[in-house]
Amino acid sequence: AVVSTQSTGTHVFLDKLFAAGWLAYGHAFAAEGENDQALATYFTASRLLKGCHLPLLYIGLQYGSTNNPILAEKFFKEAIALAPDDPFVLAEMGSLYTQTGRWEYALSYLQNALAKVKEGGHEWAAATWAPLYLNLGQ
Numbered sequence: 001a002v003v004s005t006q007s008t009g010t011h012v013f014l015d016k017l018f019a020a021g022w023l024a025y026g027h028a029f030a031a032e033g034e035n036d037q038a039l040a041t042y043f044t045a046s047r048l049l050k051g052c053h054l055p056l057l058y059i060g061l062q063y064g065s066t067n068n069p070i071l072a073e074k075f076f077k078e079a080i081a082l083a084p085d086d087p088f089v090l091a092e093m094g095s096l097y098t099q100t101g102r103w104e105y106a107l108s109y110l111q112n113a114l115a116k117v118k119e120g121g122h123e124w125a126a127a128t129w130a131p132l133y134l135n136l137g138q
Contacts, residue, residue: 057088
């Protein structure tokens with residue numbers, strides 16, 4: 001499959017079954033603000049990575065970035081169903097609930113994410129988890 005970015009005019013030939021490539025290309029589109037193309041590539045990755053939560057997480061992030069919290073929540077919930085212990089997914093759900101003013105849900109998800117970070121010994125990655133700590137007021 002041939003995919004290209006509009007702003008750079010870059011064309012890339014992807015093996016249409018290489019799911020990680022579709023995720024990476026989705027990230028490139030997202031970084032350029034090309035939300036429709038990012039969503040399309042993440043949906044392709046989702047079809048190729050059945051049972052993996054990452055494409056669902058990124059789809060949720062895209063919907064959140066386009067101010068569509070209903071669809072963002074739907075895909076975050078699907079990601080959580082597949083990976084209930086992933087602190088990134090839990091933190092994103094908490095952030096979404098913070099943005100939509102659902103404070104009790106936000107606090108629950110953010111505290112759960114922090115607990116998973118501590119359980120996994122990932123506290124050393126302070127820069128990665130700074131938004132989580134800030135959302136919790138720590």
